Amino acid sequence: MTPTKDQIAQFYRTALDRCLEAFPKLDEKEWDKKASEEWTAREHFASLVGTMERETLPLTRQSLAGETPNIPGLAGRSDVRPFRNQVAQEFKALPISELLDKLRANYGEHLALLESLDESDLDKPAHGPAWDRPGSIRDFFFASYLFLANTYQDVRKAAKKKLPHWIDISTPEQVNYHMSRIFHYMPLIFRSDKGADVTATYQFTMEGEGGGQWALSIASGRADAQDGPAEPHDIEIKTKPQLWIDLANGELNPAMAIMTRKVKLGGNAGLAVKLSDLFSAEE
Secondary structure (H helix, E strand, O other): OOOOHHHHHHHHHHHHHHHHHHHHHOOHHHHOOEOOOOOEHHHHHHHHHHHHHHHHHHHHHHHHOOOOOOOOOOOOHHHHHHHHHHHHHHHOOOOHHHHHHHHHHHHHHHHHHHHOOOHHHHHOEEOOOOOOOOEEHHHHHHHHHHHHHHHHHHHHOOOOOOOOOOHHHOOHHHHHHHHHHHHHHHHHHEOHHHHOOOOEEEEEEEOOOOOEEEEEEEEOOEEEEEEOOOOOOOEEEEEOHHHHHHHHOOOOOHHHHHHOOOOEEEEOOHHHHHHHHHEOOOO
16 A cells, blocks of 8 residues: 555654664764775765755655756766765765754755645656656655665664664564565666566565565566565565665675575575666666
């Protein structure tokens, strides 16, 4: 079921508040630790703040006005990585205190924009440069919620003793919302250039509190998501929400996860290997 405007705002605000509470706990040494292969924790934070200011807010406003998306230097998926890297390098020069102020202001402005809309506004067409096909205005708010959570997890790599895992501090309702947003956002970042000849149905079973089942069907160069199980399906991927998030951000090695039964596969296991190639916001 598609979340209402009030539900979107509720989970979005909770995610923002969680980041605003957590990030001041890091010291300068932790901010400068590597948090991924390419970026430090500071650069991930800078990207979060700068992307909202330079990309998401303008795109949301342009789409609401019925305008063609127009962000200089960001025409399509191939531009996403260099554009966001440039933004991150620019914003990382700011003090952490200023980044926190901008996080509060920029995301607060996006939230205020959401709260000013009617439910019907959320169904207006929209297009993001990382998307494979047009979505809707609500997808900008889903993407921004996920960006907060993903950045929190990246920053956490530099200070695991200070920041608990996102799932560990989430209620079952919050976990379910989070996983649903992940699977329903994936069709927008489907790589139709790589999956034009793929016909397959993935079933994802997330075990434990807040879990559930979702499915992704790929056919004719398009991916579509649904709540609940899919019968028939070509592959089932079964794990826990926390482990799925760790797989997505590189903290858990896929091969090791399968070997240790942290991730269980049923059906055509070869399709699991294709997931990272078929779904990506960047080229």
